Amino acid sequence: MEPILKALTLKEQLAEQFRVHRDIICRNDTPFISQARERSFHRFLEMGFPGDHMERWRNTDLKRALSVDYDLDVEAPASKMDVSGILRCNIPHFNTFLVSLYNGWYLSENGAWITRPDGIVIGSMAMAAKQYPHLVEESFDRIEKTSRNGLEALNNALAQDGIFIYVPDNVNAGQTIQLVSMVDYTRNLFLQNRNLLVVGKNSRLTLVHCDDSLNHQPSFTNTITEVFLGEGAVIDHYKLQNINDKSTVINTTLFHQASNSRLSTHGTVLNGGLIRNDIYVDIDGENCMADIFGLYLVDKDQHVDNQVQVNHFQPNSVSNQLFKGIADDRARAVFNGYIHVHRNAQKTIAYQSNKNILLTDKATVNTKPFLEIYADDVKCSHGATVGQLDEEALFYIRSRGISYDNARLLLMYAFAAEVINKITIEPLRLRMDDLVKKRLRGELSICDQCVLNCSAKENTVSFDIDMSKI
Amino acid sequence: MENDQNNLLDHITQSEYKYGFVTDIEMETAPKGLNEDVIRFISARKKEPEFLLEMRLKAYHDWLRMSEPRWAHLSYQPVDYQDIYYYAAPKKKQELQSLEEVDPELLKTFEKLGISLEEQKRLTGVAVDAVFDSVSVKTTFSEILEKLGIIFCSFSEAVQRHPDLVRQYIGSVVPPNDNFFAALNTAVFSDGSFCYIPKGVRCPIELSTYFRINAAKTGQFERTLIIADEGSYVSYMEGCTAPMRDENQLHAAVVEIIAMKDAAVKYSTVQNWYPGDKEGRGGIYNFVTKRGMCRGSHSRISWTQVETGSAITWKYPSVILMGDHSTGEFYSVAVTNHHQQADTGTKMIHIGSNTRSTIVSKGISAGKSNNSYRGLVKIIKRAQNARNYSQCDSLLLGDQCGAHTFPYINVENKSAIVEHEATTSKISDDQLFYCRQRGISIENAIGLIVNGYAKEVLRHLPMEFAVEAQKFLSISLEGSVG
DSSP, X not given: OHHHHHHHHHHHHHHHHHHHHHHHHTTTOOHHHHHHHHHHHHHHHHHOSOOTTSGGGTTOOOHHHHTSOOEEOOSOOSSOOOHHHHOOOOBTTBOEEEEEEXXXXXXXXXXXXXXXXXXXXXXXXXXXXXXXXXXXXXHHHHHHHHOOSHHHHHHHHXXXXXXXXXXXXXXXXOSEEEEEEEEOOSSOEEEEEEEEEEEOTTOEEEEEEEEEESSSOOEEEEEEEEEEEOTTOEEEEEEEEEOOTTOEEEEEEEEEEOTTOEEEEEEEEEEOSEEEEEEEEEEOSSSOEEEEEEEEEEOTTOEEEEEEEEEEOSSXXXXXXXXXXXXXXXXXXXXXXXXXXXXXXXXXXXXEEEEEEEOSSSOEEEEEEEEEEOOSSOEEEEEEEEEOOOHHHHHHHHTTTOOHHHHXXXXXXXXXXXXXXXXXXXXXXXXXXXXXXXHHTTOOOOOSSOGGGOOSOOOOOOOOOOGGGO | OHHHHHHHHHHHHHOOOTTOOOOOOOEEEOOBSOSHHHHHHHHHHTTOOHHHHHHHHHHHHHHHHOOOOOOSSOOOOOOOTTSSBOOEEEOOOSOOOSGGGSOHHHHHHHHHHTOOHHHIIIIIOOEEEEEETTEEEEEOSHHHHHHHTOEEEEHHHHHHHOHHHHHHHTXXXXXXXXXXXXHHHHHHOOEEEEEEEOTTOXXXXXXXXXXXXXSTTBOBOEEEEEEEOTTOEEEEEEEEEOOOOSSOEEEOOEEEEEEOTTXXXXXXXXXXXXXXXXXXXXXXXXXXXXXXXXXXXXXXXXXXXXXXXOSEEEEOOEEEEOSTTOEEEEEEEEEEOTTOEEEEOOEEEEOSTTOEEEEEEEEEEEXXXXXXEEEEEEEOTTOTTOEEEEEEXXXXXXXXXXXXXXXXXXXXXXXXXXXXXXXXXXXXXXXXXXHHHTTOOHHHHHHHHHHHHHHHHHTTSOHXXXXXXXXXXXXXXXXXXX
């Protein structure tokens, strides 16, 4: 009973905080947004936190995460911080435009609002509410109306900051934008982020988004990211999650695609206490492409839950989901892929594949590859497998003198490589490759600095041959 | 071609349910509605022992606390459970010894169905225990079966003659409070079939039952219990048809199968309940709980179903694989047309080690129907070396229908290998063109392709059923758009 009571308390605490800090939370709002917050908060109070009474939350239990006492941080840090001091997330040979969400607050060495010569606007959501009120208002309005669970409503009520990117029509944002969400707080932090990305007609954007934690303090991050792809727009979206074992991250990402647009989103979970990714792709135009890839490597008591819903509203589009994961120790991996082909969406091609490796008897995999199809001229398929490393393959490798551990590593790496190889940016792919290898060897954990700057030198895999046995 | 297809569509949408007729037989019914008195009435009518009445009443009280499941991909008018007759029996005069004594009206009904007992008896060697609105009328071949020690009789007869067996096994696979519809069935079940195969006996003939819902507004609540003792084998067939009625009729059956060590049970169903007319009026609501338990090692339970009927289908024949090395199989063809809705699939619960399960599900949707596969494969922690292979394909005929797949896979043991595959497609123009080019009419071509598509499942049916199933398939689908 205890966790339930605690969860109630957290809800009550939030209600109290919202009442006390309402003025601060609504400081940057237009009247419309303030009202939307108010309504969404009531919606949250009605719905409460999602639990196992909801079909989509049956395999993810938030009780433990909600039983922690959290702080709500409603004031942006007063002093100017040296961004480069905190963020040294260099990817070798990879020049990115770096912005950060530090404890949920927008932080960039280029200031809170910049307009680049090519017309691209990058700034904080707080500023966007002033600069582009109609865009932000629409976003709050949408989420208020579609809130599928209490957390989405809560985000709509409490989110004060996040990143805002606007790419005008016909612009190729050559430089990759790297967004690092970092939690570095002395107490337990409960934070809401709200991001909005709008990419205009025939424009192109590459975004690398990392969730990191700098210490071992528990935190609860509840983020909503909305991404709009205009006609003919191209987005490459990479998400890397590497947070401490006590932290919870709930990520809701909504992609809206117009005709001829191309989306590629690629998520990698390396570490995390409880990670839940809700990805919604609305294909609202013809001739779109959507690639949704995911890789998750979990051990200890970690929990990862990927929920992907692809809605084909219009004909002639292609979507492709590939999710692969390895669960070790007592970890739990959940996948729910959902392809919804609406009546109008003829000639749709939609694939979905989820493959899992279970390394121990204490680890669990729940997979639900769903199809809901209302159009007849479609090609849809899904596949799901749960298994372990192939004994014969292991034997084959070992028979060539490679140690058992290395053989296992090789097989696991080969399993993961299918997803890693989908990364099209070469320096990023090499870096991911490197991180995954480290992760599989158990060398990767959150260090004092951001994981991407992990200073340890890459050790080459040594295939030690025991000569005495030959 | 467009015209052809429209004509054919018209043809099929206008074709009437061939088995829609009502037999006039005096009925003896319990008062409408459900309460303790009705349950006591049913129990008293059937001269049941005390334990059964207790079980019924307990299930009834559990049922009162339960709510109807709403998670299935189905939408229908709520059922008024107080507007149903829970007991209807043809007035029985005496025990029947031969076919001549059977009410000629009944025999006519069976003849219309094309399953005349005589014919069955003479030609097919099938023993039929025909359940006519809940009360068993006639059992054939009982002498042969008796010699082998096989008990195959109506459920009420079993309650009278083998109360210990019934008491031991009833509710052991589907507990009385398992779900809303199982609880309802336990409270009010009227009759059904009972089958016991003793140790080491291989049942020489295929056992078969025909269910028919006849009286208007009568819910059919049969209870089937099949027990296969050590080393035995039985193939059991169930077929269903229901006459045409405007109001929806409720059907909530429970089937329990128990397979002991080395036993094998093969359960086949061809289900052709009245699906409602082309506007979606009427038709049967079919909410059925079917579950088998592989209790002993090396036991095996196989479900094969061909679903062409009922307005709403909510049905998940499952296997609990308790014994080591036990095997569960599920082969299904579900066809929906007009406004039919089906949410059907299976559950395979792997508990013993080295257990295996196979799922092959073929969904065919046409008209404005919705056809969903919903299945669970669960491998618990101690189920070493479990193996599952699932394949669910959907075929869409027409652009107004829906085909959905909702598989759930829960794996807690690292030695498990679980595979799931599914595809959704329509009959390709290439295939159609190829057939038509060889002078095959579009109607026959579609029939050919659909039959080929369903072959993988149909070949698991006993021969007598396979012929019938193919007929049902073509009746349900002939002329649907390609």
